[in-house]
Amino acid sequence: MSSPITTEHYLVLSAMLLLIGTVGVLLRRNVVVIMMSIELILNAVNLNLVAFSHHLQQVNGQIFAIFIIVVAVAEAAVGLGILIALFRNKETVLVDEIDLLKW
Amino acid sequence: MSVFYTATDHFVLLPALLLALFGCATLLFDFWVFPDPKQRRWLLMFLVLGELFAAVAYWRQFDFLSSHGGELTAFNGALVVDHYSLFFHSIFLVTTLIVGLMSYRYMEVRDEHHGEYYGLLMLAQTGMFFLASGYELVTIFIGLETMAVTFYVLVGFLRSDKRSNEAALKYLLLGGLSSGFLAYGFSLLYGLAGSTKLVDIGRMAASRDANDPILLMALGTTAVGLLFKISAAPFHMWAPDAYEGAPTAITAFLAVGSKAASFALLLRLMVGPLGAARVAWEPILVAAAVLSIIIGNLAAVTQTNTKRLLAYSGINHAGYILLGIVAGNPTGIKGVLIYLLVYTFMTLGAFAVLIALTRKGLAGEDINDLNGLMKKAPGYGIAMLIFLVSLAGIPPTGGFFGKYYIFLSLIETGHYSLAVFAALFVAVSVYYYFRLIRAVFVDTEEQETPALSTSFGLKVGLGITGVMTLVLGMYPEPFLRLAQLSISR
Amino acid sequence: MTDIAFFYAFAALTVLGAILTVTLRNAIHCAIALIASLAGIAGLYLLQKAEFLFVVQIMLYIGGVMVLFLFVIMLVNLDGAAKERQYHRHWLAAVACLIGTGAIFAAFLHRGAGSLKLESPLPVVPGAGNVETLSMVLFREYLVPFEVASLLLLVAVVGGVMMAKKRID
């Protein structure tokens, strides 16, 4: 079976997703959106893994992807917890207003 | 495939199991038994006990390796215990123990003394375990993330302190970004090798051209993720902020434990499986090392916050350690190990003094807060002197031997210009370390401040680190042997 | 051919959703766009015979994580934030940097297109279903990470709770 959709297609898509995620991290001021962007990046990784997994006819990649999801979940949970704690103290979710620590 | 879970597996995993067990137990006990913050000091006993058990387990492993030689692999090669990993495990163990010992008074002062704290310390250590012992990408990654996520929490542990929140958030967001890159790199490595095992990846890297674009992509993104963890420039930006905002004990833990664990991984990856691609990564590490040394030193020069200063100093040290990896020969690797060992003690010690400075209503983070320390508490003053002199790399302290090994390896491998560069920046670093020394010894306190917040644990920690810093400088032989043992396969 | 159609459809959904996630003003809209994107990815999983992952993506990610996000968004009340400037001040530099990175990534992928070719296409192993194979491999080869993941989640729970809970004392 030679599908015209090759692994490279997925790689390109993954790279695009990675880039878009990075764009979000770099540009958006809203912390929540930045966290979502990180989710995007991790999903890009997953896309890669699944594509390779398919390519190699293995399931190892998929298992890796599951772990990535776990990590994403954990980071999101902790991140949102931290955000709430911060929000309690500072009443803002805009990153460029969070600049007590500098220089 | 027939045997699912062997005795070897158990033997290898045992320390991690113990740590996790005691960590979880601490979490549980905190909920049930110690409602009063004062009593929570007892939870430290869990940590100490856990570490003791783990130490015994490590000792058994060491014993086994010494008699049988080689290494132990477990879980189909997912975990490895060799002298190398044991070396790092002991660093983690000592670090966690000392951080635990010197924490409780500090956390009480900061009104955030919770049982979770000790549990999280141990869970972070468990994560580190997998960084040093993991021999498979998924294990490594999940270990790394366990450590990282724990640190996010720990950095933000002072919930009511805006700075702590901010530090945690910054660390988390940048950490997430870097984890993404690291994971991306790992995924490419997996795709190229068709396996997540480092052995296969090594085979793959050896068989492929070093200029293979996908391999380079994998290498680049992996390097980014790891350089971030060791806070090497230009991926260091989180460090000063996270260090400053975090509770000082956690800063120490972050500066030492996290960095050592990441170096354990970086060294294992770069010199082991990716060693074949040395031509590709060496210039990157050189650049990162040089940048780290420059930025770490320059930024520290005018710094007035001690924790930030030590953060920059940590960046600088990361640069030096990277140079050992750049040299890459046995001397260099031994140098990395010795340097990390020394770095552990001297940095922990320096932070211990800072912890003692943190009193009710006094952050103790400004350089001026060190003023007159020698008069106020000569023991602490002398200890600080030892640590700072060691950080500056002046004999007869351990710091000298760390730097010495780095120079040694650079010269041995013909990196003369790097050696000269590194040597020159030693002088720059002296400039700011001695500013601290000057504060401790020469300057006088302007107004009377409350007594230092010391505790038995802190004193023990200070004693261990101080003595070890000196011993490493005056009689490093046993440790050199250990390092030698660690790199011999 | 359906493969192609589905691929491009899901890919479009994914990319579009992603773009919207990072551009939309209102955080809730962003979250919804992200859900769309994640759904697209889930579809792509399906295309690649990763059924288990498909389910995980839908249930855990879209059902769990995103709800968490939405919950937080509600909690911290981002209405004010939505009216603010959305992009960082140094957006130009960031964009330049990103374009550069993107270009280089593209170049690398383009150049490396051939290097992924396997010597011989692997035979498709029929046999056991995806979930079954997955579990076999997971519990045999990835037992350690699996256990550690539980620790990770424990930390996340403890940490999340600890961070989010109000101070009592």
Next chain:
Amino acid sequence: MQEHLLSIILFTPLVGVLVLMFLPRSQKTLVRLWANISAAAGLLVSIPLIVNFNRNADGMQFVERMEWIPSLGVQYLIGVDGISVLMVMLTTIMGFLAIFSSWDAVKDREKEYYAMFLIQQTGMIGVFISMDFLLFYVFWEMVLVPMYFIIGVWGGPRKLYAAIKFFLYTLAGGVMMLLGILTLYFVHFGQTGRYTFEIAELMKLNMPLGLQQWVFWAFFLGFAVKVPMFPFHTWLPDAHTEAPTAGSVILAAVLLKMGTYGFLRFSLPLLPKASSDHTIVTVLATLSIIGILYGAFVSLMQKDWKKLVAYSSVSHLGFCTLGIFALNQAGIAGSVIQQINHGISTGMLFLVVGVIYERRHTREISEYGGLAHVMPNYAIVFAIAMLSSAGLPLLNGFVGEFTILQGAFDANKTWAAFAVLGVIFGAAYLLWLYQRTMLGEVTNEKNKGLPDLNWREWAVFLPLIIWAISIGVYPKPYFDILEKPVAQIVHRVHQTANTEAAIR
């Protein structure tokens, strides 16, 4: 006892520090007393060394060898030859006098002060007796820290600047030297397959000239900063000026000698080809001569008493290095003797400044004048110190300078001609200083009632004066003790140069 004599000498001050740490801070007299006892003990235990030293034997004596870091090939290897013996004696004597002279001068934080001096004492002795390069380096750097504190805590108004400047300069040089050491280490490994830092082993190396030159310059940076040779000297006036009296004394008398000692012990024997290389010798000699003249010129213009003395050190040390790079028996032997002389005379000059500084708390030359009326004994002591520094015959300075000049003359007549000019200027700035401070009318009211030297000050000066005169009148024992080791160095340098020439 005999076989561990050097270790005993080395660690006596350190033991003193250990005990000192347990003395109560408030018992100031006790602290002082104990520090003096420790220093005196350090001096006493070093006397058997000079008594039992066999001046007719080749090579090292009192050698002690112990593995220290076997995996690096580092040993605890100490021993002395004639040069080292003299340096050790200089250290113990000057160290004791420096501590003794601080009795009244230091009034706060005595405990730390004396501890620093004693630690430094160990470091300095260690430098002079280490026969293992790494051990040497460890001691070399170890000396820096106490000196930093001595200047930085008990110094003058700009003490911190001076202290860190001192530290940075010497450290930067030292690190470069370390790189040189490591290069040698690896070359040795490459040639013999054995890792060692033992100097005797490293001397067996056969290195090509190019490599030797590189290593030489690395060493040069380390030693030249310490000496200090001409372009690296600027830390010295600051450090000297700001240091407390005893600190200046030790700095001038012993610390600077570490640099010249380094040249003698390491640069010349280990890198004979580079050391006899025409370009290097010319550069070094030129720098020395510039240093001689430059130090003298700058001294002429100083308004600060102590700074003047400090700059005079630059000039005198120029003689020492010139003697070394004359590369002949007279030059090197003269250089070593001049190093001791400089220790004595400049030490005395700093003590002289210290005496008056203690009374008046200013070092501006213009503040003084006519002190000879008020303090006649002081004036006599100062005169002797000044004359010994200016190289008046029958005092110590002459013997050294003259022998160095002879060596320089043998090596190159032009050098001698220029160096002789330094003798002239040397007299000029010192006499002018003497005239401005001691002679004339007492112009400043504040100087009218100054007390003359007390017995403790006399006790410090008297041994130095006697020493100065004894060297000036009968320097033969010093030459005798130096003959063998210097001959060895000269032989080594010239042998290599000759074989080199023969091959060409």
Next chain:
Amino acid sequence: MNFLDLIWLIPILPLCGAAIMLLFGRNLSKTVVSIICPGAVLGSFILSLGAVIQLAGLKERTHQVVLFEWLPQLHVDFGYLLDPLSSVMILVVTGIGFLIHVYATGYMAHEHGPRHGGYYRFFGYLNLFVFFMLTLVLANNYPLLFVGWEGVGLCSYLLIGFYFHKKSAGDAGKKAFIVNRIGDAGFILGMFFLFQVTGSLRFTEVTDALRSARFGPEVTHFGILSLTALLLFIGATGKSAQLPLYVWLPDAMEGPTPVSALIHAATMVTAGVYMCARSNALFALTPETSHIVAAVGACTAIFAASIGLVQNDIKRVLAYSTVSQLGYMFLAVGVGAYWVGVFHLYTHAFFKALLFLGAGSVIHAMSGEQDMRNMGGLRNKIPITFGTMFIASLAIAGIPGLSGFFSKDEILWQTWSAPELGSKVLWVVGFLTALMTAFYMWRLMFLTFFGEPRMDEKTKHHIHESPKAMTIPLMVLAGGSVVAGWIGMPKVFGENGFMQGLEHWLAPVFESGKEVAHAAAEHGAAAHHDTTMEWVLMGVSIGAALSGIFLARHIYLRMKAEDRPTGGFIYPVLLNKWYVDELYDFLFVNGLSKGGGTLMAKFDTNVIDGGVNGTAWLTRMVSRISMWYDTWIVDGLVNLTAFTVRALSFPVRFLQTGFLQSYALVFMAGVLGIFGYFWWGR
């Protein structure tokens, strides 16, 4: 008692005296001091006398005592050598030294420093000086000679600056020391050359080596030996105040008068002559250098004498006179007549010491006044002083029968008869100097002792003859000034063991000089026996002396009443009445303010002193530049580095803006960097 083996004790005795004075002198009474110090010198004198007498009995007339090895690198001992030359010197030093010590006990009786310590210290220094001087002359090698050489310089410094509360005294002392040091530099280099050529620095060995070795012209004619000799001579010019390094000596008169007598007339300043005489073997080998020595000596002689013509300070006249007489000695050495140089040294010691002591006595009587214009008519008030100084003045002027005549005449004769081309010119110079010497000395005498008293009433009232302690040495020296020359009479007076005693005595030391001189030119030897010429020249020089004296008498005794109605002396008036000769005319034609002598004096202050000051200024400039260089360039570079580090620190620090996304941007820049490197760098 074997005095010869005790010669080491000769210098040690004064050293002990000095040590006692400097260590314990504060607690001793003046009487004790006055006994110990002259006593020590007297002891030395007795020892010297004994040793010299025993030396005469020895066959080879040299004796060495080596105490211990001193500078092994140069194979130099701490050893003493007694031979005819040094025997003359030690007798002069101890003998005249003793007299001056005795004189000083009287002279310094009222003079002590602001604190009462001055007296003992003065004698301590004086004894120390004698020690060094004896070391100088007794040394058996050059470096040890140099010890004394430097030591006497030091004592000179200390004694000139004895009135250290006077700034001028301190300045003068410093000047003396530094100018001497310049000479010393030459001396040191000269020694090294000598060591290189001969392989030794012991006098005996050097002399043997130079005499036995056959040096080619490449080393003797403008060669290395010429250079060596020249360098040694430069050393001598410094110590013996020759052109151009003489400037310190007139200033040195700031010191107490006994010091001037002892150091700046009788002993120390002659050390250069002694050293050149000691090195006669070397100078004999190097004719060019000898010419230079002779020329410099002659020039100095006339130059200093011309300045002496117009000086008003009594001690300054004597100082220039000393310089001038030293020039004579070098003239003698330069023409190869070494023994004559030593002869003049020896006679000069007597009469010049006497003149200084007499001047001291005058000053003593005048309550410290030194300007001759304020003196006059003292001869009756202080007759002993006058009498003795009268004898000395006759001696220095060259009146036959007195010591100065014999030595000076011998110098002029030796110059005339020297084989070299320019010797006649040198003779003319020497002759003119003799004329001027007589003139200025007698000018001094007439202004001081004759004519009307010109001092104010108060001073006049105080005038009194000096105490015995001062007058007795004067008388002894006066005796010496008369008879000292009798052992060196010209051969034309008849050859006789006693009359040419000195020449014979010194012959072993200088035989080489003669040898070479004889070998170099036979006709010179022939000229030596031209007795007629010798008589003629003797007559000419006597005439010069007499005319000088009478000229002075005319001007300063006779003309005074007529031509100085207002009390000031105006030379144009003198000039209009008396046209004497070209020199006289030239010297006084435009009066004192524009006179030639003044010109010379001006030259002295502006050019020579200016040169010294200019050097000082240059030195100051150089040192200022050096310091500037130090602070701004060397330090500046370092500070610049430090500043750069600090300056760079800020941008690096402020990169840390606190904004998360800036961090992420840097992060991405790093990523871009890595991939950029991968793409382009590889």
